Amino acid sequence: MARIRHKSLDCSPGCAVEATLQLIDGKWKGVILYHLLEGTLRFNEIRRRLPNITQRMLTAQLRELEQDGFVLRTVYAEVPPKVEYSLTARGRTLEPVIMALKKWGDENTGFRRDPESSADLDEPAADCPVSCVQAGG
Amino acid sequence: MARIRHKSLDCSPGCAVEATLQLIDGKWKGVILYHLLEGTLRFNEIRRRLPNITQRMLTAQLRELEQDGFVLRTVYAEVPPKVEYSLTARGRTLEPVIMALKKWGDENTGFRRDPESSADLDEPAADCPVSCVQAGG
DNA sequence: CTGGATCCTGTGGGATACTG
DNA sequence: CAGTATCCCACAGGATCCAG
16 A cells, blocks of 8 residues: 555545545645646646745655656656656546546635636646635635 | 635645645545535544544544534533534535545555556455455444 | 755644543 | 543654755
């Protein structure tokens, strides 16, 4: 099993729920996975999509995702270092989960995105309004 | 609406994904929600389903879930204290998310094989590495 | 450009004891 | 039975500087 980052699981029937959650927890895992669904991305490309993440964390999260077998890290031995990250087949199995998460978020966190076209959530918008952060209830 | 417990979100399109994750993070939220899908449960009933949780944590998680508007806490002014927890309509909207999480977990729990040969994922281990007690509902 | 090494803090979460 | 209050620590995660 994925190396237990937390403690051991509670093996109730909800075990699976918890197990899955542990894999995509960590403030960034989910978002990174989401962006990777679009396709291969380079280190800095991901970074630009997650303006608030530090390279330290990005590297760490990416490493964990890699260890969990979700992302593939491809290093190009070039003068200007180039590393690409892409989802593995296993990583893609998470798509329905990520999408379920996004769907719910779109419909409930009031983040907005065309209420009309709320059906097509498989086409990530390239931007987010400034007031994306829900300022409290 | 859940007030931001963590920091502010990253306004990427994956924003919604992160937002949703923040609501069900915390080592227990997901599992508690899952069990509550079965129906109303009393404090100790939940506790029995999560043998490793401490009342301190259970109370805390339940409180957050309550604040996020996912669970309803009903107190009965009886001699032997009795408190029931049930999902609110809003809480039920999370069902597809929880189920997506569980489904993935059911199909993948017990993994972690070479990221190299992660191409094949047609070997679902439908069990928990540890003893997965099926607390039949 | 990519990301390792260090240092430092906040807080999630565990143990235990007490109360109504 | 349900819940609160304390103490305490490990670790997720942030800031920076350094290096190939």
